[in-house]
Amino acid sequence: MKEEIRGTQAAMERFGYIAEPAIATAVYLATQMRKPLLIEGEAGVGKTEIAKVLAQALDTELIRLQCYEGLDTNTALYEWNYQRQLLRLRMAEHEGHESKQLEDLIFGREYLLERPLLKAITRSAGPPVLLIDEVDRADEGFEAFLLELLSDFQVTIPELGTIRAAHVPYVVLTSNRTREIGDALRRRCLYAFVEHPGLEKELRIIHSKVPAASEQLAATIARFVQRLRQRDLRKLPGVAETLDWTQALVRLHQDQLDAEVVRNTLGCLLKDELDLRATDQAALAELLAHASTG
Amino acid sequence: MRALSLPSGILVQLARFSGALRGLGIQVGLSDAIDAATALTLVDLLDREEVRQGLRISLKVPPDAWPAFDRLFEQYWGGVAAAPPLAPHAQNPPRHRRAALQWRWDGQRVRLVAGDDSGTRAGEQTPGYTSEALLRRKPFEQFSPADTVRMERLLARLAMRLAAHKKRRLVPARARGLVDLRRSFRHALASEGELVRLARRERAVEQTRVVILCDTSGSMDIYTRFLLMFAFALRRALKRAEVFAFNTELVRITHLIAPSRIDQTLKELAASVPDWSGGTRIGWCLSAFLAQWQAQLLDRKTSVVLISDGLDLGDPAQLAAALRALRERCRSIVWLNPLLGDPRYQPIAAGMQAALPLVDYFGPAHNLETLEQSLRRVK
Numbered sequence: 001m002k003e004e005i006r007g008t009q010a011a012m013e014r015f016g017y018i019a020e021p022a023i024a025t026a027v028y029l030a031t032q033m034r035k036p037l038l039i040e041g042e043a044g045v046g047k048t049e050i051a052k053v054l055a056q057a058l059d060t061e062l063i064r065l066q067c068y069e070g071l072d073t074n075t076a077l078y079e080w081n082y083q084r085q086l087l088r089l090r091m092a093e094h095e096g097h098e099s100k101q102l103e104d105l106i107f108g109r110e111y112l113l114e115r116p117l118l119k120a121i122t123r124s125a126g127p128p129v130l131l132i133d134e135v136d137r138a139d140e141g142f143e144a145f146l147l148e149l150l151s152d153f154q155v156t157i158p159e160l161g162t163i164r165a166a167h168v169p170y171v172v173l174t175s176n177r178t179r180e181i182g183d184a185l186r187r188r189c190l191y192a193f194v195e196h197p198g199l200e201k202e203l204r205i206i207h208s209k210v211p212a213a214s215e216q217l218a219a220t221i222a223r224f225v226q227r228l229r230q231r232d233l234r235k236l237p238g239v240a241e242t243l244d245w246t247q248a249l250v251r252l253h254q255d256q257l258d259a260e261v262v263r264n265t266l267g268c269l270l271k272d273e274l275d276l277r278a279t280d281q282a283a284l285a286e287l288l289a290h291a292s293t294g
Numbered sequence: 295m296r297a298l299s300l301p302s303g304i305l306v307q308l309a310r311f312s313g314a315l316r317g318l319g320i321q322v323g324l325s326d327a328i329d330a331a332t333a334l335t336l337v338d339l340l341d342r343e344e345v346r347q348g349l350r351i352s353l354k355v356p357p358d359a360w361p362a363f364d365r366l367f368e369q370y371w372g373g374v375a376a377a378p379p380l381a382p383h384a385q386n387p388p389r390h391r392r393a394a395l396q397w398r399w400d401g402q403r404v405r406l407v408a409g410d411d412s413g414t415r416a417g418e419q420t421p422g423y424t425s426e427a428l429l430r431r432k433p434f435e436q437f438s439p440a441d442t443v444r445m446e447r448l449l450a451r452l453a454m455r456l457a458a459h460k461k462r463r464l465v466p467a468r469a470r471g472l473v474d475l476r477r478s479f480r481h482a483l484a485s486e487g488e489l490v491r492l493a494r495r496e497r498a499v500e501q502t503r504v505v506i507l508c509d510t511s512g513s514m515d516i517y518t519r520f521l522l523m524f525a526f527a528l529r530r531a532l533k534r535a536e537v538f539a540f541n542t543e544l545v546r547i548t549h550l551i552a553p554s555r556i557d558q559t560l561k562e563l564a565a566s567v568p569d570w571s572g573g574t575r576i577g578w579c580l581s582a583f584l585a586q587w588q589a590q591l592l593d594r595k596t597s598v599v600l601i602s603d604g605l606d607l608g609d610p611a612q613l614a615a616a617l618r619a620l621r622e623r624c625r626s627i628v629w630l631n632p633l634l635g636d637p638r639y640q641p642i643a644a645g646m647q648a649a650l651p652l653v654d655y656f657g658p659a660h661n662l663e664t665l666e667q668s669l670r671r672v673k
Contacts, residue, residue, distance in 0.1 A: 001338060001341055001344055002336075002337055002338035002341070002344065004336075005337070005338075005344065021343065021344070021347060022347045022350075022351075025337065025344060025347045025348055025351060026347075026351045028336070029333050029336055029337075029348060029351055029352065032336050033329070033332055033333065033336070033352075035329070038354075040356075040357075070464065070497075072464065074476065079476070080476065080479070082475045082476075082478075082479050085479065086479075086489075089486075103483075140594065140595075179626075182594070183321065183622075186354050187323060187325055187326060187354065189354070190329070190333075190351050190352055190354070191350075191351055191352075191353075191354035191355065191356075192351055193356070193357045195357075
């Protein structure tokens with residue numbers, strides 16, 4: 001493995017993200033090639049976390065845009081502060097400005113509300129990490145807009161002119177694959193797919209995130225969850241769920257798993273009624289047996 | 295260009311590799327190959343695993359294509375003995391529809407034919423009246439003529455609802471909706487900052503564009519009528535719905551859809567569709583559809599609804615290839631299979647097997663309720 005990639009991996013680990021070589025390579029390539037990184041994977045495998053850790057490792061600001069259906073440029077890019085503009089106009093009435101002067105005044109930078117995308121472009125103190133979260137939730141029109149932004153890193157505001165990126169941000173896009181991301185956008189990015197972690201990795205994640213969990217408890221939890229993911233469930237528990245559960249068990253001062261505690265806290269792991277019902281006594285007993293023997 | 299610092303042998307190998315990936319149906323463009331070349335300058339070329347990861351990342355290979363990618367990678371970047379040639383359908387299930395039918399569906403067919411007097415439960419079959427709730431759950435094959443009329447009305451309503459699906463995106467509106475400050479303020483500038491009129495926005499009504507391909511082969515006979523009826527209702531509600539019938543040939547029937555009686559239309563259909571109620575060649579018909587209609591009818595806003603039981607006479611590989619091509623050109627593929635309503639049914643027919651991984655949603659359509667549920671996926 002190349003020294004630099006190992007370095008990336010170590011840096012991510014320092015900030016609490018246990019990265020597989022594939023992820024470390026992807027992050028390294030994205031930062032070197034200065035291309036956006038598209039990360040896909042099921043919910044709860046830690047896609048967003050990658051961007052957060054990247055920002056910490058680069059010691060820069062994380063600017064996050066959460067996508068949703070109906071997201072438009074007003075919320076993603078910029079908006080004028082209309083209330084302030086109106087007030088200023090009222091005040092100007094008594095001052096007797098010329099109209100051109102007045103226009104310049106109220107369409108100045110201080111009346112501009114910077115939304116995440118514009119903020120990422122205009123940040124003057126070095127390139128930030130721009131996280132465009134769950135891009136699959138925004139509609140396709142927005143994707144086309146992103147495409148333009150991600151290729152030129154400039155924005156045109158009619159009243160203000162074109163704003164060019166001071167520093168090209170590191171861009172991370174995540175998608176839960178609720179719909180296929182358009183080909184054009186995909187092509188513009190590098191691509192990484194995050195899977196549920198293996199036993200060893202999950203164990204390391206538990207240790208690093210919940211240090212209060214004892215060695216034995218962590219190992220049992222990891223084995224239990226690994227086994228649980230092999231079952232035919234509607235929603236597989238992600239790492240986030242594992243950590244929640246571990247936290248819960250630590251709070252309950254549990255040092256090992258027993259059937260009753262597991263049954264009472266299973267809601268931390270399984271968040272679907274059918275899944276909960278499908279994981280009955282017998283199934284739990286089997287899972288527990290597997291988890292405790294190793 | 296950083297990529298030029300690579301040994302030319304590697305670049306040639308990369309170009310060949312990209313070509314081979316394309317051959318497997320993995321979309322790799324020139325820009326991807328350039329990305330890959332750049333990535334190769336950044337990874338340790340002596341570490342095969344790292345080269346593999348780097349190529350996967352920079353060529354944007356989606357996870358479902360990883361097995362194929364890895365096989366090719368072994369061949370091209372291995373220095374290891376070449377992997378055995380691909381055999382996508384090593385053991386084909388029986389090809390002949392008759393054999394497949396009898397093997398799995400013999401009893402089912404008999405029940406279907408005698409459906410009217412044997413397959414009904416007490417209380418559901420009071421002649422002339424069926425409550426709407428019951429009607430919704432009643433399998434299509436058990437319909438009486440009186441039900442059919444009511445059904446037609448229900449279907450029309452469902453189609454209307456589908457047609458009027460509102461998007462979350464806001465567009466300028468005339469009199470109602472949320473206040474759009476951005477535009478209001480722009481207007482106000484004309485009157486020296488006086489807000490004379492408030493501009494408004496509301497949620498856009500975006501018509502779903504649908505292409506319906508309906509199987510009219512023998513095994514679909516009992517369903518065809520209802521599904522076509524639905525297609526017609528949808529066509530009436532949506533200006534941009536196109537309807538095709540297929541079995542061994544593909545026929546565009548959009549223009550046949552008359553606002554009046556379904557029976558009349560069905561008769562005309564039977565006359566214009568060759569081999570009505572015969573066998574099916576789904577793959578072939580899809581290829582024909584792509585060749586002839588793709589440019590006019592397909593874009594990323596159009597959903598394709600395939601209504602078929604997947605009992606295919608043709609070559610499953612052809613079906614898979616056609617679906618793959620289709621998938622790249624439309625928004626989503628919804629496959630409605632009336633046989634899914636039967637709990638004993640497993641989609642093991644060769645055609646279905648080939649199609650499943652390429653379809654966005656695979657759902658039942660044996661009664662109105664399931665049809666409605668499945669169609670929520672068409673958005």
